[in-house]
Amino acid sequence: MAVGMAVDITIPAFEATPLDDIAQIAATARSSFQSQKTKDVEWRLVQLRKLYWGLTDYTEKFQAALKKDLNKPPHDAILTEIHHLFQDLDLTLKKLKDWVKDDKDIDYPWTFAAMKPRIRKEPLGAVLVIGAYNVPLMLSLAPFIGAMAAGCTAVLKPSENAPATAMVMKEMVEKYLDPSSFFVVNGAIPESTALLNERWAKIFYTGNNAVARIVAKKAAETLTPVTLELGGRNPSFVSKSADLALAARRLLWGKTINAGQICLSQNYVLVQKEVVDDFIKFLNASYHEFYPSGPQSSEDYARIINERQFDRIKKMLDTTKGKIVMGGETDRSDLYISPTVVLVDSIDDPMVTEESFGPVWSIVPFDTIDDAIRLANTVDSTPLALMTFGSKSENAKILDRVTSGGATINDAWMHGAIATLPFGGVGESGTGSYHGKASFDGFTHRRTVVEVPGWMDKLLRVRYAPFSPADFKRHLWLTGNRPGFDRDGKVLRGPAYWLWLVFGLGGPSAKGALLRWTVLFASAYAAFFQYRKYRI
Incomplete structure (x- = not known):
């Protein structure tokens, strides 16, 4: 990561974009695309390089904003957000000239060879990107990078639930990028509604299923394509063949980073009955290793984003019929919920049926791998992520029989941590994918062209x-x-x-x-x- 220029790290107060300005912003984005300037690959590369330096110069300010919004440790801000974006940018800058080339290595009957069939890569147009609050910088700018690379103009709507990060993004984009092609609109429901009332070439939304249905319904009115990056009640499997200490340590990490507000983290862990007690012992050992003085006093533990989300997660703990076997402490005034594990005896328990999206999760005992697979498919047939710890044959069987957007063997959601590989959900957990070339493809129209002599x-x-x-x-x-x-x-x-x-x-x-x-x-x-x- 390059050393940046000094930037004032004062965080501006949150300010919504005037509603009257939104129609003009959308019109300017469409007009800028129609000017054809964004189709120039060199122009795109210049904008991406400017974004690289914007992120470099604003790293400290983004760390401060993420600390303010989520109490996110500066270390985590780099690890889970900023470094991820630099990896994405690095690949895009190196590969973009290859990605935009006509695709001639395609299959067609030999009788059409003289027509020189090929596929052109063309930008979709002016697009809308709607970000989420839990990883507010990365989940906003990663698809934004894809739109820029594809040659689209773009309007970014960050989550109002992470207001400090939203304002810093707006400041950076307006300072570094072309002002007629790239915009940040801040606000809440009224501003989002105004944006959805505009005509877009594509809408990219990251968030929950309820809002996704509103976005998809609105997009359907104008036949606008959408990418939906959602969540899910993600399962993890731990069999008696697993390294229990390693599984406990890695799953605890996956559920404590960002205070568990990670759409990929496990909602529940299916553990073979013979090893449940040992697995719980290893979880508690790792818990005390991570936070010797407790998570609340640790500088390495984030907080819940707001009181509404705190109350939602707390309700799960208050209504469960299971037994808390790790953690359990809460403090609403500090938006603090400790990493908490609940041992349940039914998949109908609120700890399983509700998506926690926080640092709480459940353990569900099972007899055989077939039983575990049946339980997982009953809870959620299309989760965003799947994690499995077991023998090679057990892991292969689970991958074969349980659908998910992505999967990690022997760790917690690491498949989503590789910035250059496609990431996305399936069914209820989303549609479409992004990161790396997948982001470029997501905002690109593949146009078949033939030339008949x-x-x-x-x-x-x-x-x-x-x-x-x-x-x-x-x-x-x-x-x-x-x-x-x-x-x-x-x-x-x-x-x-x-x-x-x-x-x-x-x-x-x-x-x-x-x-x-x-x-x-x-x-x-x-x-x-x-x-x-x-x-x-």
């Missing part, structure tokens, strides 16, 4: 009236395919099959095959002279 007209005679049965038959011979399987669906093998497939000599149409190849060479011969005629 004049000399091909003789070969295209079949499509012109008056229609000729002879030309049509020849066309079918030239373009037809032979299946590599029989009527029972069995794949054909052996030399006879290859003769039959390539030449038609291994089957009943041998006589027709000779005519087919004669016509093929005759057509190529005629096309060559037609080509020479046009060239001359």
